[in-house]
Amino acid sequence: MKLTFIGAGNMAEAIVSGIIKKQVTAAADICVTDISEDRLMHFFMKYGVSNSGDNAFAVEQSDVVVLSVKPQIFPEVWPEIEAALKPDALVISIMAGIPSETIAGEKPIRVVRVMPNTPSLVGEGAAGIAAGKRATDADLQVAEKLMGAVGITKVVEEEELHAITALSGSGPAYVFYLLEGMLEAADQMGLEKEVARELALATVIGATKLMQETGEAADALRKKVTSKGGTTETAINTMEKKGVKDAIVAALFAAQARSKELANG
Ligand SMILES: NC(=O)c1ccc[n+]([C@@H]2O[C@H](COP(=O)([O-])OP(=O)(O)OC[C@H]3O[C@@H](n4cnc5c(N)ncnc54)[C@H](OP(=O)(O)O)[C@@H]3O)[C@@H](O)[C@H]2O)c1
Known part of the structure; x- marks a missing residue:
């Protein structure tokens, strides 16, 4: 399973560090993208993952794409990512507040949403996970495995993510x-x-x-x-x-x- 994180920020780092430590995914199968050369170099040096400044290029090779940019960046990055997705790729979004239907649009894209929290940075996170319309149980399991490396997870309905945001997100x-x-x-x-x-x-x-x-x-x-x-x-x-x-x-x-x-x- 080739995994790409779009946005090599704090939350992506928490998850990457956790999944490598818990051997959920090998570093060789992980790629991170960012606009910051420093962040890309940091991930390469610290975790041995591959990196790219080109979102579309990284997405083309990926089975799972994790959207870990700030929500306001989403409209800017999504068109090139969407165009580069493999037909059977799974999209996992940790972006707060963007519904799965906004991400998938009219396309048959499988989306799982995650609402994590900052204690994930020390492996003590609490995350709500919800399947978008087309996501399967196997897709939910992928998200649970990733987030389970940095804390506890609970599968909920997507509408409940608003309450989860209020409870454990904030x-x-x-x-x-x-x-x-x-x-x-x-x-x-x-x-x-x-x-x-x-x-x-x-x-x-x-x-x-x-x-x-x-x-x-x-x-x-x-x-x-x-x-x-x-x-x-x-x-x-x-x-x-x-x-x-x-x-x-x-x-x-x-x-x-x-x-x-x-x-x-
Ligand atoms: N932190 C939390 O407690 C928390 C809780 C729940 C959900 N979330 C969600 O998690 C997501 C990530 O949060 P975070 O705290 O990790 O944010 P962050 O540290 O700002 O990480 C986002 C990264 O994306 C980079 N970026 C900006 N434009 C990009 C582009 N066009 N292509 C690729 N990368 C780009 C940013 O670079 P620059 O900094 O140079 O712009 C930054 O390194 C957010 O959507 C947030 O809603 C966070």
């Missing part, structure tokens, strides 16, 4: 925002920055692991650590009064709506 930013607040308070309380950072990070990782390993619901675990009249109860009551949970729910709905708007141009 999700890392919510966690960073929570950490910003925790660290701002720790700083104001006079804690040393490095000490606070390590404790806050271990707290988020530990709490998540606890929820994952016990299989318990978030509210059940929260109630377990909230004793009556204690510090945690005081903190949670303050958050409730300030409408923190309502704000989070509203934020995810806003992100989902924005994703739909972007998809509709």
Whole structure:
């Protein structure tokens, strides 16, 4: 299976690094394209993959083409890629917000869409995967194998990718925002920055692991650590009064709506 990534950016690098490390695809079968000579050289030197500054040339030799450019670049690159696709090539798009039907148009092109997130860069990603109209189960499996090298994957309906974008696509930013607040308070309380950072990070990782390993619901675990009249109860009551949970729910709905708007141009 010859694989080409159109756009040798951060997300392409996460996936290329993961699939080589997990031996999903050999470096010899991977090609990356980019407009930046530096990026092309970086991929060649670090991963031993082939590279090209010519999208059409790379696509002509490929069984799977991964669209990993920014969505706004898509209209510019697609005509030459589409014209160069092998008749049975699979197109996997990790571009946010561009529907499979916009990619395939009237052509019988098989498209699978993926909504990854940035923890893929450290092998801890969470990706939603959806089949376009003509994609087969085997095509979905190809995408699952690629993305499985950098994290967990869930197959969903394409329409659900808007919710996935709001949940796990944008999700890392919510966690960073929570950490910003925790660290701002720790700083104001006079804690040393490095000490606070390590404790806050271990707290988020530990709490998540606890929820994952016990299989318990978030509210059940929260109630377990909230004793009556204690510090945690005081903190949670303050958050409730300030409408923190309502704000989070509203934020995810806003992100989902924005994703739909972007998809509709
Ligand atoms: N990062 C995320 O958290 C995340 C999450 C979900 C989905 N995605 C999606 O993943 C995709 C890639 O994101 P990214 O963060 O990896 O972006 P990125 O780092 O900007 O990578 C895109 C690469 O494509 C290159 N490029 C520009 N024009 C090109 C052309 N005509 N032909 C070939 N390559 C070209 C860019 O070069 P220049 O920089 O020189 O322009 C850049 O190196 C996006 O569509 C995004 O929506 C990202």
